[in-house]
Amino acid sequence: QLLTHNMLMAPGTKNGFPLAIEVEKMETVESEFRSEFTARMVQKPVTQVEYGALLQTLAGLGMDGTLPPAVPDSYESNEEFLRALHHVEVIDGTLVCPETGKRFPIKDGIPSML
Amino acid sequence: MFLFFETPLTLSPRLALPVGARLVSSPVAAAAGPPVVDAALTEPTAEDGYRSRADLKRGIASFYDGSSALWERVWGEHMHHGYYPAGSKRKDHVQAQSDMIDEVLLWARGGGEAVPRRVLDVGCGVGGSTRHIARAFGCDGVGITLSPYQAKRANELSAAAGLGDQLSFQVADALEMPFPDESFDLVWSLESGEHMPDKEKFVSELTRVLRPGGRLILVAWTHRDLSAPAQAELRPEEQRLLRRISRAYYLPRWCSVADYTRLLTAKGMGGMRRDDWTSNVARFWPALSPECGARAALTPSARPPGLFRSGWSTLRGALVMPLMIRGQKKGTIRFGLVTACKPIAPGAASAGGATAAVPRAPPPRAATSLAAAAAEAKAAAAAARAAAPPPPPAAPPPPPTASVASRLARIGAKQARVREVEMPPPAGFEWGGTY
Numbered sequence: 057q058l059l060t061h062n063m064l065m066a067p068g069t070k071n072g073f074p075l076a077i078e079v080e081k082m083e084t085v086e087s088e089f090r091s092e093f094t095a096r097m098v099q100k101p102v103t104q105v106e107y108g109a110l111l112q113t114l115a116g117l118g119m120d121g122t123l124p125p126a127v128p129d130s131y132e133s134n135e136e137f138l139r140a141l142h143h144v145e146v147i148d149g150t151l152v153c154p155e156t157g158k159r160f161p162i163k164d165g166i167p168s169m170l
Numbered sequence: 171m172f173l174f175f176e177t178p179l180t181l182s183p184r185l186a187l188p189v190g191a192r193l194v195s196s197p198v199a200a201a202a203g204p205p206v207v208d209a210a211l212t213e214p215t216a217e218d219g220y221r222s223r224a225d226l227k228r229g230i231a232s233f234y235d236g237s238s239a240l241w242e243r244v245w246g247e248h249m250h251h252g253y254y255p256a257g258s259k260r261k262d263h264v265q266a267q268s269d270m271i272d273e274v275l276l277w278a279r280g281g282g283e284a285v286p287r288r289v290l291d292v293g294c295g296v297g298g299s300t301r302h303i304a305r306a307f308g309c310d311g312v313g314i315t316l317s318p319y320q321a322k323r324a325n326e327l328s329a330a331a332g333l334g335d336q337l338s339f340q341v342a343d344a345l346e347m348p349f350p351d352e353s354f355d356l357v358w359s360l361e362s363g364e365h366m367p368d369k370e371k372f373v374s375e376l377t378r379v380l381r382p383g384g385r386l387i388l389v390a391w392t393h394r395d396l397s398a399p400a401q402a403e404l405r406p407e408e409q410r411l412l413r414r415i416s417r418a419y420y421l422p423r424w425c426s427v428a429d430y431t432r433l434l435t436a437k438g439m440g441g442m443r444r445d446d447w448t449s450n451v452a453r454f455w456p457a458l459s460p461e462c463g464a465r466a467a468l469t470p471s472a473r474p475p476g477l478f479r480s481g482w483s484t485l486r487g488a489l490v491m492p493l494m495i496r497g498q499k500k501g502t503i504r505f506g507l508v509t510a511c512k513p514i515a516p517g518a519a520s521a522g523g524a525t526a527a528v529p530r531a532p533p534p535r536a537a538t539s540l541a542a543a544a545a546e547a548k549a550a551a552a553a554a555r556a557a558a559p560p561p562p563p564a565a566p567p568p569p570p571t572a573s574v575a576s577r578l579a580r581i582g583a584k585q586a587r588v589r590e591v592e593m594p595p596p597a598g599f600e601w602g603g604t605y
Contacts (some may be wrong), residue, residue, distance in 0.1 A: 057334075057335075057338065060312070060338035063349070063350075063353070064340065064348045064349065065348050065349055065350045066348065067342065067343065067346035067347060067348045068346045073350060160348075163318070164322050164325075165322070165325055166318060166321040166322050166325060166339060166340060166341060167340045167341070167348075168318065168340070168341040168342075169314075169340050169341060169342040169343075169348035170316075170341060170342065170343055
């Protein structure tokens with residue numbers, strides 16, 4: 057899921073996150089939305105900088121209409137915001153380290169972070 | 171540790187050392203000063219009959235890629251040993267595996283500790299423990315494994331179980347984890363430490379990704395503690411035994427529980443406790459014996475075609491499995507537990523409910539049921555959340571249940587293929603002895 061990719065870091069680096077996401081194949085997930093889990097995902101390590109990176113990724117996917125430009129206050133109870141974040145699942149693609157440019161493939165929804 | 175089959179990938183011509191060749195084992199550190207961590211814990215080499223680090227990394231992934239499906243078909247989602255309290259002759263092996271997780275959690279956490287919000291399962295297999303813990307605590311979870319097949323399978327099983335939102339899995343190296351510092355409240359390593367070729371780096375990563383106030387739980391097969399100065403090394407026959415086992419199962423050199431505790435102490439972890447549960451896993455071994463495995467595999471409901479094609483693997487596994495049993499009987503090989511907490515820096519704001527510098531050691535386990543202990547933990551967590559600022563909206567997590575039947579009902583029909591497999595011990599197998 058987009059959100060969990062957002063919490064990953066390039067191994068062996070100190071600041072190799074958030075990873076840029078290049079998507080080859082993605083799905084919008086129709087699974088049951090559970091606000092408390094999505095809220096927790098957003099909690100750490102999302103800062104304004106990381107949220108900005110996420111927005112850039114979504115803009116690249118043509119999804120920029122769905123999210124506000126800044127993390128809203130009390131996002132934990134902002135269900136619209138959480139739902140917008142929740143739905144995207146990257147099936148095939150690449151994660152790119154912002155520090156080193158190293159590329160980590162995503163295959164069948166699983167990132168390989170070796 | 172996955173011990174049912176072994177796929178012969180890279181058979182080195184050097185399968186045995188000359189008689190009398192010795193391995194360096196770790197001496198016990200002096201009480202004061204930084205611990206002495208010798209090369210056996212930090213620099214695995216291809217010498218002395220052990221596989222090289224590259225060989226291990228490649229081999230472990232292929233090993234589990236190749237055999238996971240078969241294991242899962244016969245045994246289900248849990249790839250660790252079951253819990254057979256000393257003397258127990260229980261035959262519900264799948265439930266025993268499930269109980270092992272609960273028993274370890276209870277031992278490590280007691281009943282009054284704050285519930286973790288995010289858990290890391292190191293060496294997650296197909297996510298059996300990850301799911302179990304996520305359900306027990308209502309928390310998020312991440313699992314890492316070297317096996318792409320396992321990670322994908324873990325994802326599928328979790329989605330089928332309705333846990334797709336809570337859990338995510340990646341292919342990653344436990345010695346170089348793809349997470350920022352302090353990402354997890356609970357770090358869980360059940361029977362994966364054996365595979366780590368650099369124990370010091372392993373412990374370093376385990377503690378790095380743990381939040382202050384968070385807990386590490388590590389359960390692993392180890393060799394016995396060595397007591398200096400009387401005995402700085404394992405005996406030659408013990409070293410030979412471990413070497414043979416390690417070649418078959420893609421393991422680096424073994425360490426002891428004392429080695430883990432020393433490394434954890436060096437990383438500043440506190441509240442450390444340890445235990446030896448060798449006698450609590452003993453009855454799992456008869457169930458794993460090749461004879462029983464073959465018998466189980468021949469029953470119509472559990473006959474994966476791979477078993478018959480892997481004749482060589484089965485034979486090699488059959489040759490080495492008795493060595494694990496022998497090692498336990500002789501006291502060389504132990505099933506060890508360690509738990510410790512990461513201190514919160516004095517003066518820092520308390521994180522998520524922990525209010526002491528180091529969470530107090532859990533009280534001795536009263537004879538309460540696992541469900542009661544889990545309910546207590548949830549009540550404590552609810553109280554902690556009410557007190558701590560700013561809490562996320564707390565939807566009440568689903569209540570824990572102890573029975574396999576209700577768990578399976580919640581998981582759904584797809585996963586209900588996990589069966590209880592009756593496996594009597596082979597004729598003539600005697601178990602006994604104390605450790």
